[in-house]
Amino acid sequence: MENCGDYEVRQPIRSVDELKKLASNGRETFFILLNFGVMSVKNIEWNGELFSITNEIDDSYEELTDAQLATETNIVKAIEKSAFFKY
Numbered sequence: 001m002e003n004c005g006d007y008e009v010r011q012p013i014r015s016v017d018e019l020k021k022l023a024s025n026g027r028e029t030f031f032i033l034l035n036f037g038v039m040s041v042k043n044i045e046w047n048g049e050l051f052s053i054t055n056e057i058d059d060s061y062e063e064l065t066d067a068q069l070a071t072e073t074n075i076v077k078a079i080e081k082s083a084f085f086k087y
Contacts (some may be wrong), residue, residue, distance in 0.1 A: 012082040016066065019079070020046045022086055027052070029087035032078040041087065042075070 013019050022028055023046040033038040041056040050063045050074070053073070062072075070076040078084040 010074045013079055013084045013086065014082075016069065016076060017081065019044070019075075019084075022046070023051070031085055031087055032074065033083045033085065 013022070023030075023044045027043050027045040029043050031040060031041045034040055041054065043054040045052045049087070050065060051069055052061070052063050054061050064072060075084060
């Protein structure tokens, strides 16, 4: 992350492997950047087998495998579109 004056420039998460690495040391906060700058904030932890995800918008919780992350969430699509960031 770089500091550009009053703004911090965040680098997008580039892969699911990078997400795993960042979330493997305990719960971390991430966000998907949506239209008009709206953020979908998620707290994620990777335990080596499952992702534990809490969605801040509605406090919902889910545990997902790698395959489920791709099919049951929009996280992988957001990574592919460079729209997924560590908070």
